Amino acid sequence: MNNKISILNYCFPLGVSEVFFLSSFYLSILDVSLFAFALPFSALFLLISVYLFLRTNTAAKAILNHDERNSEVYAFYHQSFGIFAIIFSALLFAALAYIPLMESGGHFYLLYCLPMAVCCLIPAVASYKGMKSAKLEAEKNVTNI
Incomplete structure (x- = not known):
């Protein structure tokens, strides 16, 4: 397992x-019916990205109590929370925006965006919890000095 705790571990598949x-x-938007073929590939790479995040999250939890790496872990969780919260919001907005356009392919986006938004909510919550635990660990280390 790689000991590098960074958002770069999962950013390429996310991009x-x-x-x-x-x-x-x-x-x-161009009204080309091939748009539905790109959505499964998007979902596949998003799931790979979430998997890589969870693997990095496990490594970050394992080294959380090391003083010298605590700021790196906090930065990882802080950046991850921002990235996945923005993607969750964008997917949820896209799903809600396509509800009136159900007859012109909106059902594809509804069926894609809602599950993928929930999938992005998992790393966002894990990042939020990790931020809180990293902050508590840092405060505990400061009071021990």
């Missing part, structure tokens, strides 16, 4: 997922 999602959105 690929967003490229597929945005290209699908663009094709949908």
Whole structure:
């Protein structure tokens, strides 16, 4: 297992997922029916990204009580929370925006965006909990000095 705790561990598949999602959105606007083929690839790369986040999260929890790496762990959780909260909000907004457009492919986005938004909520909550525990660990280490 890699001891490097960084958002770069999961950002590449997340970026690929967003490229597929945005290209699908663009094709949908152009009224090309191929937009539905990009959504499964977006979901696949988003799930890979969440898996890589959870693997890095496990490594971060294991080294949380090391004083010298506590700021690195806190930064990882803080950045991860921001990234996944923004993606959760964007997917939820896209799902709600496509509800009136059900006849013109909106059901594809509804079926994609809602589960993927919930999938992004898992790392957001884990990051929030990790931020709190890293902050408590840092405060505990400061009071011990």
